[in-house]
Amino acid sequence: MIEVKNLTKCYGKHLAVDNLSFTVEKGQIYGFLGPNGAGKSTTMNIMTGYLGATKGEVLIDGHDILKEPEEAKRCIGYLPEQPPLYLEMTVMEYLRFAAELKKIPKEDMEIQIEKAMRLTRLSDVRGRLISNLSKGYKQRVGLAQAILGFPEIIILDEPTVGLDPKQIIEIRELIRKLAKEHTVILSSHILAEIREVCDYILIIARGKLVASDTPENLENSMSGTGHIEIEVRREQKEVERVLDRIDQVKRVEYTLLEDGTVRAQIEAKGSGDIRERIFHAFADQKMPLLTLKLNKSTLEEIFLELTQK
Amino acid sequence: MKAIYKRELNSYFHTMIGYVFIAFLVAYAGVYFMAYNLNYGYPYFSYVLTGILFVLLIAVPVLTMRSFAEDRKNKTDQLLLTSPVSLPKVVLGKYLAMVTILLVPCVIYLIFPLIIKSQGTAYILTDYLSILMFFLMGCVYISIGMFISSLTESTIIAAIGTMGVLMALYLWNGILDFIPSGAGTNAIGVAVILSLLAFLVWQMTKNWIISGAVELVVIAGTVIAYVAKSELFENLLPNILAKLELTDPMTVITDSSYLDISGIILYLSMIAVFLFLTIQMIQKRRWS
Numbered sequence: 001m002i003e004v005k006n007l008t009k010c011y012g013k014h015l016a017v018d019n020l021s022f023t024v025e026k027g028q029i030y031g032f033l034g035p036n037g038a039g040k041s042t043t044m045n046i047m048t049g050y051l052g053a054t055k056g057e058v059l060i061d062g063h064d065i066l067k068e069p070e071e072a073k074r075c076i077g078y079l080p081e082q083p084p085l086y087l088e089m090t091v092m093e094y095l096r097f098a099a100e101l102k103k104i105p106k107e108d109m110e111i112q113i114e115k116a117m118r119l120t121r122l123s124d125v126r127g128r129l130i131s132n133l134s135k136g137y138k139q140r141v142g143l144a145q146a147i148l149g150f151p152e153i154i155i156l157d158e159p160t161v162g163l164d165p166k167q168i169i170e171i172r173e174l175i176r177k178l179a180k181e182h183t184v185i186l187s188s189h190i191l192a193e194i195r196e197v198c199d200y201i202l203i204i205a206r207g208k209l210v211a212s213d214t215p216e217n218l219e220n221s222m223s224g225t226g227h228i229e230i231e232v233r234r235e236q237k238e239v240e241r242v243l244d245r246i247d248q249v250k251r252v253e254y255t256l257l258e259d260g261t262v263r264a265q266i267e268a269k270g271s272g273d274i275r276e277r278i279f280h281a282f283a284d285q286k287m288p289l290l291t292l293k294l295n296k297s298t299l300e301e302i303f304l305e306l307t308q309k
Numbered sequence: 310m311k312a313i314y315k316r317e318l319n320s321y322f323h324t325m326i327g328y329v330f331i332a333f334l335v336a337y338a339g340v341y342f343m344a345y346n347l348n349y350g351y352p353y354f355s356y357v358l359t360g361i362l363f364v365l366l367i368a369v370p371v372l373t374m375r376s377f378a379e380d381r382k383n384k385t386d387q388l389l390l391t392s393p394v395s396l397p398k399v400v401l402g403k404y405l406a407m408v409t410i411l412l413v414p415c416v417i418y419l420i421f422p423l424i425i426k427s428q429g430t431a432y433i434l435t436d437y438l439s440i441l442m443f444f445l446m447g448c449v450y451i452s453i454g455m456f457i458s459s460l461t462e463s464t465i466i467a468a469i470g471t472m473g474v475l476m477a478l479y480l481w482n483g484i485l486d487f488i489p490s491g492a493g494t495n496a497i498g499v500a501v502i503l504s505l506l507a508f509l510v511w512q513m514t515k516n517w518i519i520s521g522a523v524e525l526v527v528i529a530g531t532v533i534a535y536v537a538k539s540e541l542f543e544n545l546l547p548n549i550l551a552k553l554e555l556t557d558p559m560t561v562i563t564d565s566s567y568l569d570i571s572g573i574i575l576y577l578s579m580i581a582v583f584l585f586l587t588i589q590m591i592q593k594r595r596w597s
Contacts, residue, residue, distance in 0.1 A: 011597075048391040052596040073393040084388035086316070088323045100312030101392040145388070 001026045001183050002047065002153060007056035009042055009207075016042045018207035020056070026152075029179045031198030032187035035307050039207040040187040041081050044157050047185075048078045060153065074103070077151040081158055083142025087131035091122055091141055094130060098145045112149055119174055120144040135162040143171070147178065154178060156186040160193060172197050191300050205307035218302055228266040228275060231291035232282065236262050242281050248274045261290060310394065313402030318409055321372075327410050330372050334414035337364045342421055352430050354421045355439035355563040362443075362556060365450055366479055370471035372410060373454025374464040376403050377591070381462045390595070400455075400588050407451045415444040432566075439562040445576040446559050450475055452583035459590045481554050485547050492542040496535045499545065503527040555579075 002024035009017040017039045024030055032040045045051040047058050049065045049072065058065045063072035086094055095113045104112055117123050120140045125133060130141060139162050146154055159175070160168045175184055175197055188194050194201055195215055203211040211218060232239050236254050239262050243249050253265040268274050275292060282289050321327030341357040380386040389399050422436040453474055458467040477484065489495070507527055511520035534541060558572020 045387075050387050050390050050595070070393045070395060073391060076391065078387070078391045080384060080387045080391075082384045084383070084385040086320070086385055087383070088320055089316075093319075097312055097316045098388070098392075100315075101388070101394055103393060 001061060002185075003059040004043075004047065005057050005059075007043065007046060007058065008054045009039075009046060009051065010054045016207055017046070017053075020204070020207065020209050022202060022209060022212060024153075024183060024185060026183050027179065027181070028183060028199040029175060029197055030183070030185045031194035031201045032185065032204060033189070033191065033194050033201055033303065034187075034204035035189060038204045038307070040204055041157055042207075043204070044078070044155055044185070044187060045080070048076055048155060049073055050078075050080075075152045077146040077148065077154045079142045079146035079156045079159060081161075083138055083145070085130050085138055085141060088129065090127055090129055091117075091133075092126045094141065095144060095148060098148055102149045102151075104149045115150075116144040116148045119147065119177075121170065136164060136167055139163060140167075140171075143174075150178075150182065153183045153185070156184065158188055159186055160188070160190075168193075191303055203303060203306055210306045211302070219296065227295055228268065228278065229263065229291060229293050229295055230266065230278065230282075230289055231257070231261050231263045232287055232289060233259075233261045234287055238285075238287070239264055242285055242287065243278075246274065246277055246281055248272065248277065263291075310398040310402040313389065313394070313399055314406050314409075317376075317403050317406035321406065321410055324375075326371060326375070330368050330410055331413050331417075333368050334361070334364060335417050337361045338414070338418060338421070342424075346421070346425055352425055353432060353563060354418070354425060354436040357421070358418070358439050358443045359556075359560050359563050362446075362559070363479065365447055366472060366475045369447065369450040369454050369475065370468040372407055373451055373458055373471060374468035375458070376407065376455045377459040377587070378461050378464045378467045382464075386591075390591075396591060397588055400584060400591070404452065404455055404584060407455070408448055411444065411447045411451065415440055415447075418443075435562060435566050438568055439559070442559045442562060442568075442572070442576075445573065446555060449555060449576050449579045449583075452580045452587075453478075456583045456587045456590065459587045478553075478555050481556075482551070485550055485554075488547045488550070490544045490547060492535070492539045495542040495545045496531055496539075499542065500528060500531040503531070 004023070005021050007017055007020040008015070020039075020043060032043070034040050042051065046053045047060075047065070049069050052066065058072075060072040061075050063075075065072045086097070089097065092113070095116065096109065099109045099113060114123075117126060120143050122137070122140055122144055125137060130138065133141065139159070143156070143159060146156060156175075160171050163171060172193070175186065178184055179199075186194075186197070199214060201211070201213065201215055201218060202209060236256065239254070240252075243252055243264065243266065248269050249266055250269045251267040255263045255265075257263055266274075266278070273294070275294060279289065279292060318327075321330075338357055338361055341360045342354070345351050345356045345360065346354065377386075380389065390396070418440050419437065422431050422433050425431040425436075426433065454467070454471040457470045457474065458464075461467050461470070488498075504524060504527055507520050507524040510523050511517070514520065552575070555575075558569040558575065561567065561569050561572070
């Protein structure tokens, strides 16, 4: 569907996107994840043909975005970071203009606009000037513009910014609905959102692709970094002595809790589960464990680990 | 292109700029018409048009300042440039919308010669041709204003920049009087201008060999030509630059009642050059 090959973009000496390559398959939701300034928006701007890349190419459905821009752009609906709205127009006028720009046939236009407005719940404000709308509504007008005509690929740059929680849930549902027939790419720096919506995550840091996989696989592949937490109501020295005898233990961090118990965060060697061994080791010493649990590393920790190197 | 043209035209009337522009041009034409034709009894409406040329200097920058600067500021250019419409069509759509606004007062001007005719002798053909030239000159001004608007994000800078450039073009003949006519100074002037061209080549290609070769050819060519035939350079720059005088083809109709075809060609080529430059400017911004 989309092929991005060795994409590089320099602004003067600053390298915004650094040799980025990935492919996007049909009918899935892709999430661009990265801290501010990682190059998410720049990548999206290049993919949609707004900016030219310094090096590399972007193929949309087999069409090069630079060599056959009109064919390639026809497959894309794009909501940039700041919705591109003409404030002096009404919602209806604006959507009609967008429909004409996208070359939607005249007889089909009204139906398509109605459909886009219904999905983004804009029907009530259709006659109002865009300059008088609130930020959330403006965002939704931008979204309606992006899905207008239902192009095969819908690219959304931080679509839920400025929306209230109820609207965010609505937009997420809308994205899921769209993904049944379309490819959706969205960017965000909010992890929960990406985790919730996306089938596939691309983590970008400093212009480079640092990880790309499904959310489950990302979490599993990093489970080695998870740790086991135990709590024992004994002296720290006694706990240390027991744990020293288990050879899979790599590193332990102790905290003394107020009620006199010791909490130990155990990092294991390798990827095997050593919870049973720990249990038996303490049981042999007749030391009851108050807590024994495995803390899997969350997407958040993976994200921090990958982007802060 | 049609969508952009329609939207721009509507927006000029939504934001009042279109109405103000038209009112401004028609009102001043009315004042001059009253003074020249009705009061002093000149039978030519073209006098009025040469009289109100300065109004264009103020009105055109106000019309053109928003064309690209505001799109860039509000990021609406992202919508236009990511839609399946090619860039030349975007530029042309915006340009034609502004030209249409200019066309409105020019159509209203068509009535004035008829008023003169109802009072006595009128020179309808001369007057109509001068309205055409006035319109074409306005189109050149608009293309310059649009180009300057594409250079910046600020509408104010676009307006003031355009005003400055148009003012310089308006006073062109007066400025040219200050250029010395001697062969030596002209040769140096030519060398400097062509060296700037070589510098431009370097800017674009960043290739020292090519730009150095161009510079060498420029210097050698000027020196050889100057040594061989120095009278060639006499008055050369003033003569060349005088060709860019924009108001002459317009005033020549009023003064001697003949149509300057080369002037029309000058206008049309100026329009083409500035439309091209606008497209190139926007392309360049995408790549830097």
